[in-house]
Each structure stands twice: as structure tokens, then as C-alpha cells.
Amino acid sequence: MIKVENASKSFAGSMAIEDICLSIHKGSIYGLIGSNGAGKTTLIKLLAGIYLQDQGVVTIDGETVFENTGLKERFFYIPDQPYFFSQYTAKQMAHFYKSVYRAWSDERFRLLAQSFGLDVNKKLHSFSKGWQRQAAFILALSAKPEFLILDEPMDGMDPVVRKRVKNILIQDVAEREMTILMSSHNLREVEDICDHIGMIHQGRMIFEKDLDELKEDIHKIQVAYNEGVPEQLLDNLNILHTEKRGSVHLYIVRGEEAEVVKNIRRSNPIIFDMLPLTLEEIFIYEMGDIGYAIENIVVK
Numbered sequence: 001m002i003k004v005e006n007a008s009k010s011f012a013g014s015m016a017i018e019d020i021c022l023s024i025h026k027g028s029i030y031g032l033i034g035s036n037g038a039g040k041t042t043l044i045k046l047l048a049g050i051y052l053q054d055q056g057v058v059t060i061d062g063e064t065v066f067e068n069t070g071l072k073e074r075f076f077y078i079p080d081q082p083y084f085f086s087q088y089t090a091k092q093m094a095h096f097y098k099s100v101y102r103a104w105s106d107e108r109f110r111l112l113a114q115s116f117g118l119d120v121n122k123k124l125h126s127f128s129k130g131w132q133r134q135a136a137f138i139l140a141l142s143a144k145p146e147f148l149i150l151d152e153p154m155d156g157m158d159p160v161v162r163k164r165v166k167n168i169l170i171q172d173v174a175e176r177e178m179t180i181l182m183s184s185h186n187l188r189e190v191e192d193i194c195d196h197i198g199m200i201h202q203g204r205m206i207f208e209k210d211l212d213e214l215k216e217d218i219h220k221i222q223v224a225y226n227e228g229v230p231e232q233l234l235d236n237l238n239i240l241h242t243e244k245r246g247s248v249h250l251y252i253v254r255g256e257e258a259e260v261v262k263n264i265r266r267s268n269p270i271i272f273d274m275l276p277l278t279l280e281e282i283f284i285y286e287m288g289d290i291g292y293a294i295e296n297i298v299v300k
Helices: 040-047 090-100 106-116 129-142 159-176 187-193 211-217 231-236 257-266 279-289
Strands: 002-011 014-024 029-034 055-060 075-078 147-151 179-183 196-201 204-210 218-224 238-245 248-254 271-275
Touching: 002 040, 014 040, 014 196, 014 204, 029 040, 029 159, 029 187, 040 055, 040 147, 040 179, 075 129, 090 106, 090 129, 106 129, 106 159, 129 159, 159 179, 159 187, 187 279, 196 211, 196 279, 204 211, 211 218, 211 279, 218 257, 218 279, 231 257, 257 271
Parallel strands: 029 179, 029 196, 075 147, 147 179
Antiparallel strands: 002 014, 002 055, 196 204, 218 248, 218 271, 238 248
């Protein structure tokens, strides 16, 4: 289990994250989302043992992460810009990781390199961004870590490769109970693969929720009435966003679904539909609800 308790970290007097708490259970795929500069990468580097928190506790399976070499051989970290030794080929990096990770599998490295068409004898610095990402995943998955920490993991990879990588990650979680923490601006990607979500803003954790539970708390509805929307309905709903499309009103509302439906049906609409809500929409309306300017959100 990955656990962060009241962790804070500042740089040159500026607070990057403050009083963060986070829990990731074994076999979970946890998506960390938030606005640019929210502190996601700082938090990830604390979990990867690169930074030491100023206060609080960061542990994996009860062990402190920072400077714990025994623990670090159990997890693999792929940063937003994958790092390889200068002039090294994929084969040479594999040889290095074999000396670091006890669970390393030469056979898996061979099969994955062959499957993705990776030239293991080519120097990694000469690869494109997308190919460097693929090489990083092949090396990470061949190390067979218990914990995989990913920062913007699939940026630069084409859709076909992204799908193959996601399938392998899901397979490893299912078969080996590998635990994954991933940070990404691609919210559709997060929604595809993650079962838990944590939202961070201005260095603070806004919430942690199961993805299905998150979708149960916020809803998109469209309604229409013969003589306008009843004022009583508006008073009874916790409305985050409103749009009008001709005679149809679109609302984003927070609350228990059964109670929302009950209030709407009581108002006798001539049209009433509950529409599917994406994680991207939830992110936008949650951020808007805490006062963040929607036009500043970068969603790829």
C-alpha cells in the first residue's frame, strides 16, 4: 500500500504541496489529476524517493521511501521525460536494470521488444519521443515491479501503441496485483484505465474517490417544460453549471442520483434525460466549483 500522511514540500520558500494525504491500495490503478502547477509532479517525486518531504510521512508497505534502496527495487518510476544513460542502447539499459531488479525477466524483455518492434541495439537518445516512451515501458514492465509510478506516461505515443500499453498494464494488475500511480492531463486516458482518482489543486488534495463513486455524485441532466423551469426546482438542486439550448435546459448538478431524479420528476417536465458525464467534464466543473478559471485548464 502506498500512503502519504500530511506531507508538505516547498522550494525556495514557495509551497509546492501542503498537508497532502493519499492512500493507494494494492492492485489499484490510481489517477492523479489537477491543473497545471498543482503539485502533481512534486508529489510523485516524493513517492519515487527523489525528494524528501519537509514534513509528514511517505511510505510504501509501511516503509519510508526516501533513501530506501531495498524498497526502490520493488517499484519503477517513469518520469515525464524518460531518462537513459548517455549513449546507451535499450539492450545496455536492460543489462543495467537486470542488476537492480531481482524480478527482472530477460524473456519478457525479449518478447516485449519483439512485439513493439524495438531495435534493442540502437542508442536510445536517437529515438523519437514516442519511441523513448515505448522503450521506457518495455524496460519497466520487464523489471516486473510491484509498484509502477508514471508521470504523463503516454505523451507522444500513437493511439495503437497507447492501447497496447494500457492492455499490458491492466493485465499486470490483474495477474500480479501490480499497483499503479499515474499522473496525466489526458483525462480520457485516466478514465479508461484508473479505478481511483485523486484531484490536487494549488498543492492541496481536493478529494480522493473511487471513479464510479465520483460519477455517482455529479450528474448531467437535460429538461424542458411547457412554461419555463419552475423556481422550486432550481432551489432544490445543487447546480454547478447551466446551459440553454432552445427550449431545453442542460444542468450539471451535484447530489445523490435518486434525490435529483425525485426532485425533477416532481416538477413534471415534458423532457427529462440523464446524460453520461465524462471525467473531463467532472474535472472542469469540480475545478470551477472551487473558483478555478475554466479557460486556464489545459485538457488534451
